[in-house]
Amino acid sequence: MVDRPRPVPTDLTRGFWEAASRRVLGIQRCRDCGRWFHPPVPVCSRCHSQELGFEPVDGLGTVYSYTAMTEALVPGFESDVPLVVAAVELREQEGLVVVANLLGFDEGEPSIGAHVEVTFEELPGGPYLLPQFRLRGHGAAV
Ligand SMILES: [Zn+2]
Structure with missing residues (x-):
């Protein structure tokens, strides 16, 4: 029997998985304009900022x-x-x-x-x- 697939974090998704390991739902948010993103993105599609981080929801x-x-x-x-x-x-x-x-x-x-x-x-x-x-x-x- 094959095991279920496991999460494989990338640089972009690591914050999501690290939050989950603390039983926190961490969603990426633009630090400049406040827009939320999921799945995570490298650049904010609203203000083009690259200042994105994960915040608990x-x-x-x-x-x-x-x-x-x-x-x-x-x-x-x-x-x-x-x-x-x-x-x-x-x-x-x-x-x-x-x-x-x-x-x-x-x-x-x-x-x-x-x-x-x-x-x-x-x-x-x-x-x-x-x-x-x-x-x-x-x-x-x-
Ligand atoms: Zn933004």
């Missing part, structure tokens, strides 16, 4: 879109199906979307616009934690 958002996979078509995900992958729009900025697994849907599917919160899954062998989402107020940590 509270990880609250809404389901913008999703897909539910009922078969593991990618090796390593056999034990994870059914798997709901969602585009979650964070409340910091319209259009600021993070794609992640949406946990807690062994049966059924989420609603577009459902309120969700970030949670962090430990990956076997570490060192990174994987930011994922769950319906807000549905407690149990993973």
Whole structure:
């Protein structure tokens, strides 16, 4: 059985993964104009600044879109199906979307616009934690 793929940070994404390892959702933000970006970019598309850094956000958002996979078509995900992958729009900025697994849907599917919160899954062998989402107020940590 193949292991799930692991995050491979780059210079551009390292801040995101390092924040996640502290159970913090770190999103890139332009230090000159304040615009948020995800995935991270080398230059701000609004003011062309290269002064970008990662800032913590509270990880609250809404389901913008999703897909539910009922078969593991990618090796390593056999034990994870059914798997709901969602585009979650964070409340910091319209259009600021993070794609992640949406946990807690062994049966059924989420609603577009459902309120969700970030949670962090430990990956076997570490060192990174994987930011994922769950319906807000549905407690149990993973
Ligand atoms: Zn900017």
